[in-house]
Amino acid sequence: MKQKEMIEMIQQDYPDIGETQIRAMLNRAMDKFSEETKGLLQKTAKMAPVADKRRYSFSDFTGITDSEEVLKVTRVDFNNKPVKRFIGNIDLTDTDPS
Amino acid sequence: MTTKASKFEWPTNDIVWAIRDYKLIIGEYDYQENKITSLVASELEGTDELQIHYEAKSAKFTTDINLSPEYPSQFHDGIMYKVLEQLSVKAGDANKASYYRAEYQNCVNMAKKYINESKDGTNYVITQHSF
Numbered sequence: 001m002k003q004k005e006m007i008e009m010i011q012q013d014y015p016d017i018g019e020t021q022i023r024a025m026l027n028r029a030m031d032k033f034s035e036e037t038k039g040l041l042q043k044t045a046k047m048a049p050v051a052d053k054r055r056y057s058f059s060d061f062t063g064i065t066d067s068e069e070v071l072k073v074t075r076v077d078f079n080n081k082p083v084k085r086f087i088g089n090i091d092l093t094d095t096d097p098s
Numbered sequence: 099m100t101t102k103a104s105k106f107e108w109p110t111n112d113i114v115w116a117i118r119d120y121k122l123i124i125g126e127y128d129y130q131e132n133k134i135t136s137l138v139a140s141e142l143e144g145t146d147e148l149q150i151h152y153e154a155k156s157a158k159f160t161t162d163i164n165l166s167p168e169y170p171s172q173f174h175d176g177i178m179y180k181v182l183e184q185l186s187v188k189a190g191d192a193n194k195a196s197y198y199r200a201e202y203q204n205c206v207n208m209a210k211k212y213i214n215e216s217k218d219g220t221n222y223v224i225t226q227h228s229f
Contacts, residue, residue, distance in 0.1 A: 001166060001167075001171065001174040001175070001178075002163065002164050002165065002166050003159045003162075003163045003164070003165055003166070004163040004164060006174070006177070006178045006181075007163065009178060010178060010181055010182060010185070013182065013185070014185050014189070017185065019163075022181065023159050023161075025181040025184060025185075026159055026177055026178070026181055027158045027159055029177045029178075029180035029181050029184075030155070030156050030158065030159075030167060030177050031155060032180060033156075033169075033173070033176055033177055033180065033205075033206070033209075034154075034155040034156060036206050036209075037173075037206060037209040037210060037213065038153050039153050039213045040153075040169055040170075040173070040209050040212065040213055041153065041154045041155070041156060041168055041169060042151065042152070042153055042154065043151075043152055043154045044149055044150065044151050044152070045149070045150055045152070046147055046148065046149045047147070047148050048144075048146060048147060048148070049103075049124070049137060049142055049146050049147075049148050051136070051137060051138055051139035051141075051142055052136045052137075052138060052139070053136055054123050054124060054125035054134060054135070054136040054137070055118075055121045055122070055123050056121060056122045056123075056124065056148075057120075057121055057122075058120075058121075058122065058150075058152075061148075061150060065157075067120060068155065069154050069155050069157070070150075070152045070153075070154060070155075071152070071153045071154060071155060072152060072153040073115075073117060073122065073150050073151070073152045074151050074152060074153060075150070075151040076115040076122070076124060076148065076149070076150050076151075077148070077149040077150075077151075078103065078104070078113055078124075078146070078147075078148060078149075079104050079145075079146060079147055080147075080149070083113050083114060083115050083124065084113075084114050084115075085114065085115055085116065086114035086115060086116040086123070086127070086134060088132070090116060090118055090123070090133070090134065
């Protein structure tokens with residue numbers, strides 16, 4: 001269903017509510033729905049690793065415009081081979097130099 | 099001579115990933131210092147590629163009203179029901195609010211069932227352990 005149809009259906013019941021307000025409410029509703037149904041939408045994104053850098057924002061990956069889009073990372077591959085997840089503690093002073 | 103990261107023995111403990119401060123940390127595990135260090139230029143090749151698999155939020159709606167949510171279409175109504183529930187609460191119509199809340203919850207439950215079902219009709223799922 002397109003956003004247009006949703007807005008029109010909502011305005012059938014609430015004709016005084018404007019498109020901008022409905023859009024904001026739909027976006028909040030989508031966020032809530034995403035939180036409650038984690039795993040419904042699964043994606044992958046790629047990037048080239050950078051030398052001397054170990055900290056990447058999710059928005060560094062192609063196709064991710066906002067880091068908030070990522071709810072949970074389930075797997076990381078390096079050249080299509082799985083990388084193990086680090087289990088230990090990371091030094092609190094470990095800040096990336098770059 | 100430096101070993102290229104792509105030539106590390108796979109699966110390996112040498113390259114590891116973690117999440118910290120909402121960022122992805124990926125690097126080489128230093129057994130001596132017990133920490134993660136960055137891969138250096140001599141360990142990387144131009145064709146190297148990182149890929150993440152992740153659970154995502156649907157992209158937000160913009161002023162392009164012809165876009166649809168990225169979820170499967172059977173769950174699109176749920177988003178609309180949530181908005182109608184909130185508008186009904188504002189309008190003081192408890193009955194309608196209650197109806198739309200139930201419809202929204204029904205969509206959430208259907209979505210959870212959908213996640214747990216593979217496409218061949220079975221409902222097993224292999225959950226990775228996170229520590």
